[in-house]
Amino acid sequence: NAGVTQTPKFQVLKTGQSMTLQCAQDMNHEYMSWYRQDPGMGLRLIHYSVGAGITDQGEVPNGYNVSRSTTEDFPLRLLSAAPSQTSVYFCASSYQQTSGNTIYFGEGSWLTVV
């Protein structure tokens, strides 16, 4: 089973460039989300989606856009990269946004902005 697939795994960007982190899941999950992981800060929620066509902001949404045109895909767009966006990004999904449902993570995307 593929589970949650993220690409690319590593990326170096110059300040001001834009890029898209891809995320796809094959588990027919309604709920998908993007987190960033920074040292000493755990995982912080960037954006999430409870179904196709529905997205919402998390804790740290500034500088990022998302869309959910299909159940399977949830890309994260960096509009104009900044060094503060250097981080590890994780996409995650679960069946529904309800208590008790396990969330499944992709393997992460390491992004460096220079």
Added chain:
Amino acid sequence: GDSVTQMEGPVTLSEEAFLTINCTYTATGYPSLFWYVQYPGEGLQLLLKATKADDKGSNKGFEATYRKETTSFHLEKGSVQVSDSAVYFCALVGDGQNFVFGPGTRLSVLP
């Protein structure tokens, strides 16, 4: 809002030692509680979970009990191995809410 507090470590133990990683939470209602583990260069994997008070989650020799009276979900293992070296995250989720993660605890087990 909801929050999770856990000891940040790093925690360094010798092989076969007893492990405890403390986790406490603040939440409205009755959240579900989770422990996730992250091995180097990988994403987070579910280790165990508990969905109601007094439930005990267990997996691979690890266990944690949902203690509503102390709002805690401490992770324990009786005898750690070198292969248990990883970062451990405590997390919670309530109905209609997003997951909230603690900062993670790095565990190093020495042979």
